[in-house]
Amino acid sequence: LRSAGRQTYRNLEIIVVNDGSTDDTARVVEQVALADSRIRLLSTPNRGVAAARNTGIREAAGRFVAFLDADDLWHHTKIEKQVNALNRLTPQWAAVYVLHYIINSDDEILRSCRPDVARGYIFARHLTFKYVGNGSALLVRRDVALEIGGFDSSYAAAGIGGCEDLDFELKLAARYQIEVIPERLVGYRQYPGNMSSNHLPMGRGALEVIRRSLAANPQLPQYATRSAINATQKYAFWEFRQARNTYLSLATIWSILKSEPSFVVRLALEKCLRLRQHCLRLVT
Known part of the structure; x- marks a missing residue:
């Protein structure tokens, strides 16, 4: 809440969706709201997260919506830079994303995300x-978010939530072009117990997302389909x-072995190397 409230872009509506929490979320929000109308x-x-975000999208009054998970942080210039970027572009540019740092529960930076970026038609x-x-990391035009149906709640209903983003x-x-600001303006928090650490549903959910996306876009060239899968x-894995x-x-x-046998060979070599290092430690 503080990282959202301290944005240099001041014309914000900060909607907190309390998705059936059993802790003191509501009390904390009400206290902070006393100082920020x-x-x-x-x-x-x-x-679930998809339904909560959809509630926020529907209730929002602005032209743009951005999403901030409860355990993440925004740099104070994030929204201003994203809004300025989209305002310079035509409506065919529907969203803009930024890069991020991985942070821990103490707000310490653990590592940077990959610096790879792409803009335009990046599907x-x-x-x-x-x-x-x-x-x-994303800011999107609200009308486009509504047009594409918002976030899909069926993943959580099937027990494979986590990849709705x-x-x-x-x-x-x-359907649209996407812009990027190649700056690390988000602190993406990872720690045992948060959604990204639920490895089984994350893996199953990712496979299902790609399966649905490929089924909905059969015009993709085969090399792109193979690469995605x-x-x-x-x-x-x-x-x-x-x-x-x-x-x-x-x-x-x-x-994976059917399409890329070398991946399995690399796994075997890495395991052998780890065993060798372990043996050397025992010897020394």
Whole structure:
């Protein structure tokens, strides 16, 4: 809330959707709102992140909407730079994203995100490279967000929530151009227990997002389709491995093996190297 309230772009409406929380979220928001009249609290039954964001989009009065997850931070210039960027462009440019840092629970920077960026019609590339990276990095025209149906609640209903951001971004990118500000203006928080650490649904959700996106866009060239599937399977494999789900790990690595045998060879070499390093430590 403080990082949203301290934006250099002052003409903000700050909508907090209290999605059926059982802690003191409502009390904290009401206290902060005493000093900032732009803050508005909406309390709903727990329905998941997609439904909560859709509530915020519908209630918003402005031309643009931006999303800030409860555990992330915005740099104080983020919204101003994004609004200025879109105001210079035609309506066919529907959204703008920024880069981010990974931070821990103490607001300390752990590492930077990949510096890869793309702008314009990025749909085919975004399927593989997933440039936006997190839900707190995007600002989008509100009318476009409504036009594409907002965020899809069916993932959470199926028990594979966590990749609704990617689904939303791909629907945007399939129809509109997207701009980028290549500056790290978001602190994306990762710690045990937050949504991004739920490895099993994250892996399954990513695979389903790409499956749906490819099915909805059959005109894509085969090389783009193969690249998207291959990259997402690799991501899912690491998620399944961290979740210690042997069946899904093996099933995914088998799929990868068919198209990229060298990936499995690299895994084997990395494991051998780790074992060697472990043995050397024991010897020394």
